[in-house]
Amino acid sequence: MKVSEPFLRMDEKERNSLGDRDLSRRDLLLKLGGFGLCGILGDAKILLPAAAAQEKQQPAPQPPSDGATVSPDDDKFLDELEKRNFQFFWEQASPQSGLIRDRSNVLANDNSVVASIAATGFGLTALSIAEKRGFISPPEARDRVLLTLRFLWKKMPTHRGFFYHFADINTGERVWDSEVSSVDTAILLCGILTCRRHFEKHSEISLLAYQIFNRVDWSWLSEDTSLLPHGWTPEGGFLPYRWDYYSEMMMIYLLGLGSLTHPLPMEAWNAWKRTKFEFDGSRYIGSFAPLFVHQYSQAWFDFRNKRDAYADYFQNSTLATDAHRHFCLELARQFPDYSDDLWGISASDSQQGYVIWGGPPMIGPIDGTVVPSAPAGSLPFLPQAVIRVLKNIKDHYEKAWSRYGFVNAFNPLKNWYDTDVVGIDTGITMLMAENYRSNFVWDTFMKNPEAQRGMDRAGFKKE
Numbered sequence: 001m002k003v004s005e006p007f008l009r010m011d012e013k014e015r016n017s018l019g020d021r022d023l024s025r026r027d028l029l030l031k032l033g034g035f036g037l038c039g040i041l042g043d044a045k046i047l048l049p050a051a052a053a054q055e056k057q058q059p060a061p062q063p064p065s066d067g068a069t070v071s072p073d074d075d076k077f078l079d080e081l082e083k084r085n086f087q088f089f090w091e092q093a094s095p096q097s098g099l100i101r102d103r104s105n106v107l108a109n110d111n112s113v114v115a116s117i118a119a120t121g122f123g124l125t126a127l128s129i130a131e132k133r134g135f136i137s138p139p140e141a142r143d144r145v146l147l148t149l150r151f152l153w154k155k156m157p158t159h160r161g162f163f164y165h166f167a168d169i170n171t172g173e174r175v176w177d178s179e180v181s182s183v184d185t186a187i188l189l190c191g192i193l194t195c196r197r198h199f200e201k202h203s204e205i206s207l208l209a210y211q212i213f214n215r216v217d218w219s220w221l222s223e224d225t226s227l228l229p230h231g232w233t234p235e236g237g238f239l240p241y242r243w244d245y246y247s248e249m250m251m252i253y254l255l256g257l258g259s260l261t262h263p264l265p266m267e268a269w270n271a272w273k274r275t276k277f278e279f280d281g282s283r284y285i286g287s288f289a290p291l292f293v294h295q296y297s298q299a300w301f302d303f304r305n306k307r308d309a310y311a312d313y314f315q316n317s318t319l320a321t322d323a324h325r326h327f328c329l330e331l332a333r334q335f336p337d338y339s340d341d342l343w344g345i346s347a348s349d350s351q352q353g354y355v356i357w358g359g360p361p362m363i364g365p366i367d368g369t370v371v372p373s374a375p376a377g378s379l380p381f382l383p384q385a386v387i388r389v390l391k392n393i394k395d396h397y398e399k400a401w402s403r404y405g406f407v408n409a410f411n412p413l414k415n416w417y418d419t420d421v422v423g424i425d426t427g428i429t430m431l432m433a434e435n436y437r438s439n440f441v442w443d444t445f446m447k448n449p450e451a452q453r454g455m456d457r458a459g460f461k462k463e
Contacts, residue, residue, distance in 0.1 A: 070437055074387050078433045081405050085430035086130045088404040088421055089123035094169040098148025101169060103422045106402040115169035118184040122427025124148060124191030125441060128198040129434050142202055145195050149208040161216035163188060179231030179239060182221060186252045189213055190300040197447045218256035218264045226271035228252060245273050245287045248296035258454030269458040274310050279360045280326045284319040285311055290346040290358030294320045295377035299431040302442035308459045321378040325385060327360040335368035337412040341392040344374030348409040351416040368413040372406035373425035379432040
């Protein structure tokens, strides 16, 4: 099924007029038909299924286990990148609520009132990193975390403990008729749990984090299905889409499995499909979806040197990232800006509006646009290849580098540069840069018993 290019190229206002205002980018991708076995097939090298899910994956290069092997020059570059990324989360948060804007224009004062709970989850983690790195003082970090957690616990509307995807940045009220989102709530909870452990000596932060997490009723989400729904609205009930294929949803299942108050059943982890892809000799579990699906859960959950009954997911993301790099290199015959020094496509802004694109296999109307968060989110998987790309962008594409780090996307062939940064893409860049440098987010988040319990119940064992 081919996705309609005019629909993919619609800007946000046009899509909203068609009733997609309440959809996340994941739900939009599904609605457009770009996911599952109806995906847009590109290169004929894609084989589905390539092998049984139990098949052992081929060896993949491993990143350094700690920051000791990061060169001084690379460390300096990543430190500057993280400082700029953090400025977004510090400056684009409401002083009333601590909620963080979904996106911001880097060339003008942004007065948007739309906050994203996922951006807020990344922002809470960013506060922990910033305090650890000395970007802000401990009192500044603690005060901002407390402001946010108090608002989330006492004032922010929820349903069964789950949060609405988009909210007014000052009041917390639902906007755009958005859904109560399972994955965006999960991202928020990951940020909350990171703060709980990093600021564990502060009793109120620990208590609020405990209360917010234990309020979430995972059993409601799985009441009549092991395949969790993407969300719920007061007007229509549960959305028709289910988390049924490998994607960024691993964090949802693992957090739910780790809950003591309202846990998911253990069989939920085995319910979703693990489809095998093959591209240029790399075989891995994947989806008909952009590269971010291999990154988001691994920003917090540490899958290194562990596997469940199906895969080593860290190695899997390494293979998928390398396949994406080779996919972009093959596209260079059509779009000569792509090279070993410039690659990376994921859901992003474009000259024609927001677009779901990526591969392999090819998804969406790819036109030579580069999305810096695509490689950046894979820093721990292919560090040297990614750093080469990020340094090249900073050094040779001046308009792609901003106060907040990289703009969301740019197209050298058309001399187009985005004016916005997007919270979740800025967030995955900052978190993965820190994980590569120091393992900090992994080490901090995994101290939570909920995270440990979730992985234990899912059957993860050390390799």
